Amino acid sequence: MNILLLPELDNNQSCISITNLDQINHVQKVLRLKAGDSLKVGSLKGKLGTAVIEAVSDKQLKLGQLNLNTMPPSKLDLTVVLALPRPKVLRRLIMDMTAIGVAEIILVNSYRTDKSYWQSPMLKRIDEFVKEGLQQGVDTIPPKIQLKKRFKPFVEDELAAWAKDRSLVVAHPYSPLSFNKYIEQAGLPQVLCIGAEGGWIDYEVSLLQNNGCQSVSIGSRILRTEAAVNALCGRYL
Amino acid sequence: MNILLLPELDNNQSCISITNLDQINHVQKVLRLKAGDSLKVGSLKGKLGTAVIEAVSDKQLKLGQLNLNTMPPSKLDLTVVLALPRPKVLRRLIMDMTAIGVAEIILVNSYRTDKSYWQSPMLKRIDEFVKEGLQQGVDTIPPKIQLKKRFKPFVEDELAAWAKDRSLVVAHPYSPLSFNKYIEQAGLPQVLCIGAEGGWIDYEVSLLQNNGCQSVSIGSRILRTEAAVNALCGRYL
Structure with missing residues (x-):
């Protein structure tokens, strides 16, 4: 998991709450991140960027300061x-x-x-x-x-x-x-x-x-x- | 398993008994072969060819008519x-x-x-x-x-x-x-x-x-x- 994939976002949406347990587990157990840490994210069908963890528990991950500014890589012609x-x-x-x-x-x-x-x-x-x-x-x-x-x-x-x-x-x-x-x-x-x-x-x-x-x-x-x-x-x- | 890999063989050896359970299982369950059937084999560090099943049980596979006549493919320069x-x-x-x-x-x-x-x-x-x-x-x-x-x-x-x-x-x-x-x-x-x-x-x-x-x-x-x-x-x- 090299980015955390978020759902499709509204324009200018700046925070989101994640309940997917695989993603929460990855953030807590593999990346070992906590409130205040930044991580790489992307919004489904949208751009790539970063977010900051506002709070994280076993059941919920709150992300703020969403900053999505990079286009995803182009697909192969295949x-x-x-x-x-x-x-x-x-x-x-x-x-x-x-x-x-x-x-x-x-x-x-x-x-x-x-x-x-x-x-x-x-x-x-x-x-x-x-x-x-x-x-x-x-x-x-x-x-x-x-x-x-x-x-x-x-x-x-x-x-x-x-x-x-x-x-x-x-x-x-x-x-x-x-x-x-x-x-x-x-x-x-x-x-x-x-x-x-x-x-x-x-x-x-x-x-x-x-x-x-x-x-x-x-x-x-x-x-x-x-x-x-x-x-x-x-x-x- | 696209060949059955046999141990290193003596020159002119024409039969061999196999006791590796994965190989026996593959021959019986996946390839569904029985006595009289032919299969592709290779001898470790040696040539590729065919053998004929003389007998097969859950614990032993007897192969005969070993005919090893093809050089293995060359390795990549890597x-x-x-x-x-x-x-x-x-x-x-x-x-x-x-x-x-x-x-x-x-x-x-x-x-x-x-x-x-x-x-x-x-x-x-x-x-x-x-x-x-x-x-x-x-x-x-x-x-x-x-x-x-x-x-x-x-x-x-x-x-x-x-x-x-x-x-x-x-x-x-x-x-x-x-x-x-x-x-x-x-x-x-x-x-x-x-x-x-x-x-x-x-x-x-x-x-x-x-x-x-x-x-x-x-x-x-x-x-x-x-x-x-x-x-x-x-x-x-």
């Missing part, structure tokens, strides 16, 4: 289309993609996505993971997130239309073209399609290719989904 | 000097750096490394995390790993000597030179120094700079240590 992963790794993936500045995240079904993942209570907590990511990455603007339960219609009806004016890539270990070579020739792609554990099946790679995606490889080493997402998104920093 | 992180994240960091192919990992003390981290039982399990990383990344050669409990002597006596024939970089969010710009001008550095949570303090950055490291930034966004390590190492793929 949409990630990610096969819905195991619920256990969803939190860190959403956090990391948010922190690194991905503009848009689309979670899609895939052959290797277990049907049960779509029923996971973790999917209802995505906003919470986004906030964690914003607080990690020192940002205030949530990425756009969409869930697409049907792979084929999404690829044929939506993704295919993007190919007219955006560059699209699917990461696939068996592609003869390396991601490095692709970037040298065409620059950073604006859309990255990344499989979850086990990767895309051949049918999915073919469908993506037939709808405007160039297949690229990052070598024979197979990375955990989180590691692959960060290794690929790291190119945009 | 040493990572990492501030010893929280024990909780050490496992994934070692796994990920191993899977992505880092040749050498040096865990050093830093101002923000809590003293208790050096007493953690997780430090005794590094070999285990390396094996997990090799099985993830489809490799058989462990990275060299060293622990350096004293930062200043390590930097002044060892790291400084590397600067004669290797390019060294320290990742620091407040550096005016971006990592991209550095790579454009000087190519990929052979040594990356990465702080843990909270990053390096100014004294540490100065000491690294005075001993041959160029300070570079990956932008104002602050990433989790794992995310930063993968984002930086991803440049080498």
Whole structure:
């Protein structure tokens, strides 16, 4: 938590009361701050700045002297289309993609996505993971997130239309073209399609290719989904 | 687990018995393989290939027809000097750096490394995390790993000597030179120094700079240590 993310604020609002227990706990136990101390804050969808602690207890944190004067960093020109992963790794993936500045995240079904993942209570907590990511990455603007339960219609009806004016890539270990070579020739792609554990099946790679995606490889080493997402998104920093 | 990592094998050894319960469990529960099925294997420090299951029970896995004929992938020309992180994240960091192919990992003390981290039982399990990383990344050669409990002597006596024939970089969010710009001008550095949570303090950055490291930034966004390590190492793929 490198900033404390506050709710959307009214113009000229100069104080606020926080009741989120994770945030209060972080201020008390990790940062070890007390009344009179200053800390870094940001208002959701707004600016970054500082605030001063007026009072803090286990249940409430009162902040005053709100001074929000810095624009959040710009987003990467990047949409990630990610096969819905195991619920256990969803939190860190959403956090990391948010922190690194991905503009848009689309979670899609895939052959290797277990049907049960779509029923996971973790999917209802995505906003919470986004906030964690914003607080990690020192940002205030949530990425756009969409869930697409049907792979084929999404690829044929939506993704295919993007190919007219955006560059699209699917990461696939068996592609003869390396991601490095692709970037040298065409620059950073604006859309990255990344499989979850086990990767895309051949049918999915073919469908993506037939709808405007160039297949690229990052070598024979197979990375955990989180590691692959960060290794690929790291190119945009 | 994308290969099953076997111990070091004798020349021409054609069968082996496995008693590691994680591996047996993976073969039975995740891969759902049975006697007669083939699977991908590698021998520690040796080659990659296949084996056939002769028998499998909850306590033992007998493999035959060992056919090891493929060299493991080459390592990245990269040493990572990492501030010893929280024990909780050490496992994934070692796994990920191993899977992505880092040749050498040096865990050093830093101002923000809590003293208790050096007493953690997780430090005794590094070999285990390396094996997990090799099985993830489809490799058989462990990275060299060293622990350096004293930062200043390590930097002044060892790291400084590397600067004669290797390019060294320290990742620091407040550096005016971006990592991209550095790579454009000087190519990929052979040594990356990465702080843990909270990053390096100014004294540490100065000491690294005075001993041959160029300070570079990956932008104002602050990433989790794992995310930063993968984002930086991803440049080498």
